[in-house]
Amino acid sequence: MIKLRNLSKSYAGAAAPALADVTLTIEEGAIFGILGRSGAGKSTLLRCLNRLESPSSGEIEIDGKDISQLSLPQLRRQRQQMGMIFQHFNLLHSRNVHDNIDLPLEIAGVSSKERRQRVASLLQLVGLEKFGSAWPSQLSGGQKQRVGIARALAVQPRYLLCDEATSALDPETTGSILDLLADIQQKLNITIVLITHEMAVVKRICHGAALLEHGRLVESGSIAQIMRRSEGRLRHMLLKDGENDRAFIAKYQPEELRRCVA
Ligand SMILES: Nc1ncnc2c1ncn2[C@@H]1O[C@H](COP(=O)(O)OP(=O)(O)OP(=O)(O)O)[C@@H](O)[C@H]1O
DSSP states (O other): OEEEEEEEEOOTTOSSOSEEEEEEEEOTTOEEEEEOOTTSSHHHHHHHHTTSSOOSEEEEEETTEEGGGOOHHHHHHHHTTEEEEETTOOOOTTSOHHHHHHHHHHHTTOOHHHHHHHHHHHHHHTTOGGGTTOOGGGSOHHHHHHHHHHHHHTTOOSEEEEESTTTTSOHHHHHHHHHHHHHHHHHHOOEEEEEOSOHHHHHHHOSEEEEEETTEEEEEEEHHHHHHOTTOHHHHHHHHSOTTHHHHHHHHSOHHHHHHHO
């Protein structure tokens, strides 16, 4: 479980804080969406979770530990719990698919026998069994992101942080990557935190979401809680978006509204 308490982050020289007094809980095993306009503080929040950024004040409690207070060796161990995937995949083009996934295992000093086994099972998990010897340049965007996901999961993290992981993909490929993330969450029981600007992403796989604006938390909660707030911003944003409406509303909305869209 992740608990942020009064988290603030100001960059040197910036006129306003990137994050201001954010208090937020992300439940264990959830797929949780972070929403907000450009510059709202989404990436800063994600980077505070793996301590690529240090908060200016406040607490970041992960699995009961305040990670804003960790020493460097403790921080290295903690970072292994936080896998990360990126919008532009960030694969090493000088390594084939197998070796990209193997890299974090090599760095972690895992034995070569165990590395071979883990990479093989990760290739299977992301549906790329036949692509181990392919080069990144030979892959489609969706396949590259599958490699990114496998690489992020190599050291068996408890959390997967996704920074706009589907923004560079077409809608169909986006759907298949989201379904893969939902499948991985189920199989591995990890917690997934994803930044997105697409409500369709939230509707398709998220159990909860938060909305940031100018570094401040506007609203957060489970999707069921969000949908019960009749005046809520997130509810409005979810209902305004046209995609997946029937399935989504059938799941979360009261009878009257269901009838309106049937
Ligand atoms: N390294 C940095 N140094 C100074 N200012 C920064 C730095 N990183 C982000 N900022 C500023 O902090 C604020 C929040 O940025 P952040 O990247 O977290 O927002 P975001 O919601 O992820 O935006 P986007 O969707 O455009 O990526 C912005 O005003 C941004 O300019």
